[in-house]
Amino acid sequence: MSLDLAIIGGTGLYNFPGLEKMEKRTVETPYGPASDAITLGELGGKRVAFLARHASGHSIPPHRINYRANVWALHSLGATRVLGVNAVGGIRADMGPRAIAVPDQIIDYTHGRLTSFCDADGVKVEHIDFTEPYSAGLRSAVLAAAQRAGIAVVDGGCYGATQGPRLETRAEIARMRRDGCDLVGMTGMPEAALARELKLGYACLAVVANWAAGCPQGNAAPEISLPEIFAHLEAATAKIPPIVSALLS
Numbered sequence: 120m121s122l123d124l125a126i127i128g129g130t131g132l133y134n135f136p137g138l139e140k141m142e143k144r145t146v147e148t149p150y151g152p153a154s155d156a157i158t159l160g161e162l163g164g165k166r167v168a169f170l171a172r173h174a175s176g177h178s179i180p181p182h183r184i185n186y187r188a189n190v191w192a193l194h195s196l197g198a199t200r201v202l203g204v205n206a207v208g209g210i211r212a213d214m215g216p217r218a219i220a221v222p223d224q225i226i227d228y229t230h231g232r233l234t235s236f237c238d239a240d241g242v243k244v245e246h247i248d249f250t251e252p253y254s255a256g257l258r259s260a261v262l263a264a265a266q267r268a269g270i271a272v273v274d275g276g277c278y279g280a281t282q283g284p285r286l287e288t289r290a291e292i293a294r295m296r297r298d299g300c301d302l303v304g305m306t307g308m309p310e311a312a313l314a315r316e317l318k319l320g321y322a323c324l325a326v327v328a329n330w331a332a333g334c335p336q337g338n339a340a341p342e343i344s345l346p347e348i349f350a351h352l353e354a355a356t357a358k359i360p361p362i363v364s365a366l367l368s
């Protein structure tokens with residue numbers, strides 16, 4: 120069986136609207152269970168798999184997600200391209216709440232996560248090339264799809280992956296800005312690297328939920344309010360299905 124697209128939904132995206140002929144699959148992997156049952160279905164006649172990264176009731180925090188099981192499970196169901204939808208905080212001026220970005224770089228600040236499938240005695244060690252952490256082909260297809268769907272997205276940006284589940288301090292975000300990060304999220308890694316290990320196409324649709332701590336730069340730093348985050352996320356996440364439909368058409 121092959122799939123046209125696998126989608127990993129993040130905070131605010133726990134099922135995918137518009138999927139037809141749905142069927143749920145619980146997939147066992149050598150790395151344990153995936154976050155949740157995977158929904159298989161059709162969108163515009165194309166075969167799609169959907170997995171909620173945090174599980175449907177948002178019960179799994181970013182540092183406890185079994186990224187290996189998730190990526191392995193989608194691969195085992197026939198996925199060759201994976202679109203990660205990730206809620207983020209915006210650091211760069213054009214990445215304020217409700218913006219959507221398709222990042223092109225990553226800096227990984229996470230720690231203690233299981234980051235590779237090359238992790239057991241006797242397994243062949245592979246040093247994947249990760250110069251460009253997202254797949255060029257899938258990135259351009261997503262950008263073109265957004266344009267066809269009439270939805271503005273920011274092309275490029277560096278995704279800084281933090282450990283969570285707490286949000287960052289102002290100083291941490293200032294350092295990330297100096298490092299060159301434009302967005303901050305907790306779930307972009309090791310998902311992207313694991314997808315590369317399995318030779319899957321992988322791109323990220325980053326949905327900006329809030330200004331990162333102390334942003335926009337130069338403004339008084341307001342506290343980040345959770346209700347605001349959820350309101351922004353709901354509004355921005357509504358723009359994801361039309362992009363995906365255009366991607367599949």
Ligand code: HPA
Binds near residue numbers: 207286303332
């Ligand atoms: N920081 C890290 N992850 C996030 C944020 C943030 O400000 N907003 C949404 N996910």
